[in-house]
Amino acid sequence: MMIVGLTGGIGSGKTTIAKWFQSEGIPVYIADKEAKALMNRSKVIKRKLVALFGEDAYKEGKLNREYLASKIFNDKTLLAKMNAIVHPKVASHFNRWLKKQDSPYVIKEAAIIFENNLEYQYNYIITVVADKKLRIERVMKRDNASKEKVESIISNQLSDDEKIKKSHFVINNNKLEEAKAQALSIHQTLLEKSKK
Template sequence: MKIVGLTGGIGSGKTTVAEMFLALEIPIYIADVEAKALMNRSKVIRRKLIQLFGRKAYSKQGLNKAFIASKIFEDKSLLEAMNAIVHPKVGQHFKRWLKKQNAPYVIKEVAIIYEIGAEKEYDVIILVTADKTERITRILSREGMTKSKALAIIKNQLPDEDKMQKADFVINNEDLVETNRQVLKIHRELLNA
């Protein structure tokens, strides 16, 4: 079974593209969702994140996402340290999930494939892109997001131009009809490969 990486900067529309593949009955693993769940569920991750960020990393409700976000986007070394704690656990969870799938290929949506040097984990990588202005507009529609936070996140991610040179497929996600056409074309190619 092929493992297809689906990546792209924040606000590029990875989730929209993932939903289009899901409509084609392709199993989708969204690493960010699973990472957040594991950060709340795993006692080992919880202990290590408290060591890294302090007690404010968690509240009575669970992971203090706003606090952690404010720290990691000001300090890239904290982001890298957090990724080193969380990503191996997400990888283990993905392997267990993968064993349960029965499809010609699966998609693992990961925002930072290239940033963490994980290209070798995938048979194929699809990059989702969108105009920076459009991305910022999409990001600002999220709860608690400001333009400065959005720009800080974008700055911490590898530029699309760099990722485009490495990706097997690039989907420009600005018009949904055209995006869906691109998804169908890639889907057919993956089935026939």
């Protein structure tokens, strides 16, 4: 079964595109969502995160996301250590999920495929892009975040140009109807490729 990566910067509309593929009957695994669930559910991850960040990593038994975000935001080493705890667990969870799927291909939506040099895990990669101004507006609205905060997240991510160079397909998600048409064309191509 082919594994297709779906990636893009914050506010590009990855999740919207992921939902479109789901509506076409393609199984979609949202890595960020599953990572958050595992960080709340797995005793092993909890123990290791508390050892790394201290007792404040969890508040009333739930992951203290704001606290963790503030810790890792400007500390690449801490971020790498956290990823080393969480990513292997997400990877094995994905592999168990994959065994249960029966489809020509699956989509794994992950924000940082290229940043973590994980291209080798995918047969094809789709990158979703959108104008920076639009991305900032989307995230400010969605997360109730300041413009400065969103801009600083964007500047910490790999640029769209870099991602496009490394991708097999690109969806421009400034206008939803156009993005869906591009997704449909990619879907048909992938169905063809899965037959070979």
